[in-house]
Amino acid sequence: xRQAHVARATKETDIAIELELDGTGCVDVSSGVGFFxxxxxxxxxxxxxxxxxxxxxxxxxxxxxxxxxxxxxLGQAFAQAIGDKKGIRRFGSSYVPMDETLVLAxxxxxxxxxxxxxxxxxxxxxxxxxxxxxxxxxxxxxxEAGVTLHVRLxxxxxxxxxxxxxxxxxxRALREACEDDPRVEGVPSTxxxx
Numbered sequence: 001x002r003q004a005h006v007a008r009a010t011k012e013t014d015i016a017i018e019l020e021l022d023g024t025g026c027v028d029v030s031s032g033v034g035f036f037x038x039x040x041x042x043x044x045x046x047x048x049x050x051x052x053x054x055x056x057x058x059x060x061x062x063x064x065x066x067x068x069x070x071x072x073x074l075g076q077a078f079a080q081a082i083g084d085k086k087g088i089r090r091f092g093s094s095y096v097p098m099d100e101t102l103v104l105a106x107x108x109x110x111x112x113x114x115x116x117x118x119x120x121x122x123x124x125x126x127x128x129x130x131x132x133x134x135x136x137x138x139x140x141x142x143x144e145a146g147v148t149l150h151v152r153l154x155x156x157x158x159x160x161x162x163x164x165x166x167x168x169x170x171x172r173a174l175r176e177a178c179e180d181d182p183r184v185e186g187v188p189s190t191x192x193x194x
Contacts (some may be wrong), residue, residue, distance in 0.1 A: 001016060001020065001022065001134040002021040002078040002082065002083065002090050002178075003019060003021070003081055004017075004018070004019045005017070005018045005077075006019075006075075006077045008069075008072065008073050010069070011170045012058050012065040013056065013066055013069040014055070014056045014063050015053070015054070015056075015057075015066075015070055015073045016052075016053075017053050017054075017070075017073045017074055017077045018050075018051070018052040018077075019048035019074070019078065021052030021082065021170070021178050022048075022077075023044075023048055024048060024050065024084045025044055025045040025046070025047070025048045025049065025053075026044075027040065027044035027049075027050070027051045027052075028051070028052045029051070029052075029053040029056070030053065030055065031066055031070060031106070031130065032055065032056065032057065032059050032066065032137025033063045033064045033088055035060065035126055035127050035128070036066070036133070037066055038164070039134070039163065039164060040070070040167070041103075042093050042167045042168050042171065043168065043170060043171040044171065045171070046096075046167075046171040047170075047171030047172060047174050047175040049171070049175070053070060053190050054084065055070055055092060057069065063128075063130060063133060066154065067133040068133070068136045070137065071138065071139070071141040071144070072141075072143075072144050072147070073144075073171075074144075074145075075113070075143060075146075075147075076145075077142045077143065078174070079144060079145050079146050080114065080145075080149070082145075085188070086184075087135060087179065087180050087184050087186075088178060088180060088188065089178070089180075089181045089183075089184070089188070090177055090184075090189075090194070091106075091108050091109075091136065091175030091176075091177055091189040092172075092177030092178070092179075093107070094169045094173045094176065095154070095169065095173065096165045096166075096168045096169040096172065098156075098162075098164060098168075099100045099158070099174050100156055100157050100161065100166040101153075101155065101156030101157070101162050102153075102155055103151065103154065103156070103166050103169045104152045104154055104170035105149070105150065105151045105152075105170040106149075106150045106152070107148065107174055108147060109145075109146070109147055109149050109169070109177055109178075110147065110148045110194060111113050111193075112146065113146045113147060114142055114148050115138045115139045115142035115143070115147075115148075115150075116148075116149070116151070117139065117149075117157045117165050118151070118152050118153065119134065119135070119151055119152070119162060119163070120153060121162050123159045126160050126163060126179075131159055131163060134166060134167075136164075136166065138170070141191060145146070147163040147174075148166070149170070151166050151169065151170060153166075
């Protein structure tokens, strides 16, 4: 079973994440940041990952540390759960429409953690959530997971729809990239390693 349990504690946050890549989308998230919990729920459900996130952070300061550090720990969990990458599809992509919004996410388990996030939103907040934190989450996630991640807004106006479509698209793209491909022998790379 491809699963991981990662915990990380700092002076700013205390986070524990359990992840199973070959799950059914069973998600239990508690970060103290309501909109972010909603986004992680969408990510796990659409990726069909079983995901449990327990996070406590200094949200009396703001939500930045909690959201970014959850990206760090979730990325570490993906890196641990994917293991040696033998037999995986490696690449995945997904377009997700939400009403007027359309977002593309594409991922490569390249071993070179980097994110290219071009998802402009018109508002600085969705509820109490700082919209710029979505980018911080994906940057931290991609770096720690060792994936190349592209997220692009194709069209959209509603900030809630845009960010939610980004999380759903990323979940679906990762699901595809993580899947076992019976035709792949060894690591899917001309170099022989990722």
